[in-house]
Amino acid sequence: MPSSETNDAAFPAILGGTPIRPSGPPDWPPADPALREVLLTLGESGDWGRYHGPYCERLQQQLMDYHDSAHAVLCASGTVAIELALRGLQVGHDDEVILSAYDFKANFQNVLAVGATPVLVDIEPDNWNLAVAGLADAVSSRTKAVIVSHLHGGVVTMSRVTRFAEEYGFPVIEDACQMTGATIEGRRAGTWGDVGVHSFGGSKLLTAGRGGAIISNRDDVVQRIRLYSQRGNEAYPLSEMQAAMIIPQLDQxxxxxxxxxxxxxxxxxxxxxxxxxxxxxxxxxxxxxxxxxxxxxxxxxxxxxxxxxxxxxxxxxxxxxxxxxxxxxxxxxxxxxxxxxxxxxxxxxxxxxxxxxxxxxxxxxxxxxxxxxxxxxxxxxxxxxxxxxxxxxxxxxxxxxxx
Ligand SMILES: Cc1ncc(COP(=O)(O)O)c(C=O)c1O
Known part of the structure; x- marks a missing residue:
């Protein structure tokens, strides 16, 4: 290949040309003075090493305020949050859970993990997110819940989902792991369902490397989730250090x-x-x-x-x-x-x-x-x-x- 060609900015970088962005994609998470400050404070106070403390409490309260919800439960990941939501809703053997056939793999796995059967519905042709019309054919006497994810900037019409679910008498889990802070039909993503779920994984909009949260107004569901997670020790914890790192990001x-x-x-x-x-x-x-x-x-x-x-x-x-x-x-x-x-x-x-x-x-x-x-x-x-x-x-x- 002629060198003039390989050096040409108009030649694809994958074939040896000069990349349009030689430095590559921007880093995530970005360097942030507010987070540096938190790390220094934690290092000096020793709070980073605590099981429980003010940062988890504060994050929990801020998430409740942000979502105008009665409860926010912090946990280890978005994946665990979905599993806990299913357990809190008492989904188990012989039950069916409806979800989109194009969704995060762990959502399917979580349904299996609690002993239930996933029921897959198709997606909309324009935004490739769950087709609400598909719920009517998916519902059965065994339906125990639906998991609705908003994926890749596509949103699902939650008013239609909740109306349908109410009519048939099963609860809704809204997976907002990709949509933290979004507004869906005038409400915060994660507040439409009986349970809403967020992720604080490494690539997410709010990140602590790992982590998740459950948002709900249902006392009974949250009570069951807390009972399941509390084993003398917290089985799926979010640490003080993680909580402290998320708080300044939530502000932004x-x-x-x-x-x-x-x-x-x-x-x-x-x-x-x-x-x-x-x-x-x-x-x-x-x-x-x-x-x-x-x-x-x-x-x-x-x-x-x-x-x-x-x-x-x-x-x-x-x-x-x-x-x-x-x-x-x-x-x-x-x-x-x-x-x-x-x-x-x-x-x-x-x-x-x-x-x-x-x-x-x-x-x-x-x-x-x-x-x-x-x-x-x-x-x-x-x-x-x-x-x-x-x-x-x-x-x-x-x-x-x-x-
Ligand atoms: C839609 C959706 N749900 C759940 C998760 C799981 O979150 P986590 O990576 O925190 O386990 C992800 C992660 O990307 C996701 O995209």
């Missing part, structure tokens, strides 16, 4: 989420020229919602990139310094048919399994100019799609903390 959450949403609009504008990449559209959703963006979900159409397979596309974008990745696997495609029941042909979930591309959120706190550079990378990749497919080798290394 709304401002940061607004900035992210503005930058998604910039990205939307940039992508007008690229019909092969379509941001999840909440077309049929009421307007008084503002998604939070942990990932920006996009529908990838290889035909618009000369047949370039999705894994080559994401690898090429990463080489340019943009944290693109493939989405989740469809739950029906990675589990034995014996493990679940499903409704319909799950055609949109299959399309999502094949075609979701996500952009991780850290770049959404950068400048408009940074977002506009995405188009430079896309031009390069579209112009060299055939060559990329023939010559590129794809790194197998996953993105850091990218669940």
């Amino acid at each position: 959450l709304d401002v940061r989420n607004a900035r992210r949403a503005d930058n998604v609009q910039v990205l939307q504008d940039v992508l007008e020229r690229f019909p092969g990449l379509k941001i999840f559209q909440n077309t049929n959703h009421p307007t008084e919602s503002q998604p939070a963006y942990f990932k920006v979900g996009l529908q990838y159409d290889p035909d618009q990139f000369d047949g370039l397979p999705r894994e080559f596309f994401t690898a090429a974008m990463r080489a340019e310094g943009f944290a693109f990745d493939q989405g989740f696997r469809g739950l029906h495609r990675i589990h034995s048919r014996r493990r679940y029941r499903s409704v319909g042909d799950l055609q949109h979930a299959s399309a999502a399994d094949d075609g979701v591309v996500v952009l991780h959120h850290p770049i959404l706190l950068e400048t408009e100019q940074d977002l506009r550079q995405v188009s430079l990378a896309l031009d390069k990749i579209r112009d060299h799609a055939t060559m990329i497919q023939e010559k590129a080798s794809i790194p197998t290394e996953p993105l850091k903390d990218s669940t």
Whole structure:
């Protein structure tokens, strides 16, 4: 390959050209003086080594205030939070739990963990999130709960979900792990269900490396969750140090989420020229919602990139310094048919399994100019799609903390 070509900024970085962002994606979590201050204070006071203390209490109270909820239970992860929610709702053997066929794998696993059967429904064609209309065919005499996740900037119409669930008499778990701070139909994400769940995992909008929280107004459910978790010692704890690190981030959450949403609009504008990449559209959703963006979900159409397979596309974008990745696997495609029941042909979930591309959120706190550079990378990749497919080798290394 001629060196003038490999050095050319218009040549794809995955083939040896100069990346659009030589420094790569922005770090997450970013360096933050407020967090440095917390760490110094904890180091000096020794509070970092305590089981219980004022930071967990304060975070709990702040989460209750933020969500206007009666309870906030801190726990070890979003995954555990979903399991505790199921246990708090007394889901167990012979029960069924409805969820979307395109969802976080652990949600499916948690249903199995409590002895119940997942019932998979299809997703909406525009935002690839749970299709509420599918609930009617999924419900049975064994239905004990529904898990509803808002994924990749797509939102589910919770007023319809809760209306349906009330009619049939089963509770709702709202998985807001990707949506902390979002507004769904005028209410905070996580407050629509009987139980709402957040994650403070390493890549999340509020991070403590690990951690989670359960939001609820139901005294009985929270009581059961506390009883299950309390074994003389707390079985799924969030530490004082983690709580102390989350508090200053919670203070900044709304401002940061607004900035992210503005930058998604910039990205939307940039992508007008690229019909092969379509941001999840909440077309049929009421307007008084503002998604939070942990990932920006996009529908990838290889035909618009000369047949370039999705894994080559994401690898090429990463080489340019943009944290693109493939989405989740469809739950029906990675589990034995014996493990679940499903409704319909799950055609949109299959399309999502094949075609979701996500952009991780850290770049959404950068400048408009940074977002506009995405188009430079896309031009390069579209112009060299055939060559990329023939010559590129794809790194197998996953993105850091990218669940
Ligand atoms: C929708 C959803 N639910 C649950 C989780 C689990 O959260 P955690 O990583 O804290 O276990 C994740 C993590 O990415 C998620 O995306």
